[in-house]
Amino acid sequence: DGGITQSPKYLFRKEGQNVTLSCEQNLNHDAMYWYRQDPGQGLRLIYYSQIVNDFQKGDIAEGYSVSREKKESFPLTVTSAQKNPTAFYLCATKQGLNDYGYTFGSGTRLTVV
């Protein structure tokens, strides 16, 4: 089955620790995105990557980092600099620049205790 795999589904971390969220896709889509979902705020763009070895900051990139070493993978690291990391994180892909059909993963709920 083609799709996006986000792991883990639930993640608990202590305050001050870095944590990496995984996003893997087998759709052969060029572009990948990370969104953060908070109640009453919708989805906000953290980082995106349109091609391998290239990525851009979204609207709320502070405290996060990403890499895109392979087309299939776009991991997101939530660093200790992120002031309020507890949230639901969604990864999405898009086939190409001229395609507007986004596919979303099932998300990772991160709780910092």
Added chain:
Amino acid sequence: AQSVSQHNHHVILSEAASLELGCNYSYGGTVNLFWYVQYPGQHLQLLLKYFSGDPLVKGIKGFEAEFIKSKFSFNLRKPSVQWSDTAEYFCAVYGNKLVFGAGTILRVKS
């Protein structure tokens, strides 16, 4: 800068009532418009989309939306809601990136 505004955060309706969820956006150029739905515990799913042509678009499950360019609006409608429509609905606009509204939680009472 792009922005999307959804008018209501919570809507409660009885079954068979009509639904209209408001969405307005701001962006200076050409846009593509989307409505996504997230049922409890499930993925975000595309409900419908507008790229060009007929401004009245029909989506899945009896939903439709109308793009009114002069009002920068893309309201979602359904003539008769069902209990299974209980979900969170997100309007999204693609100008130079995909930007989401804050979402509207719809609860349909049976």
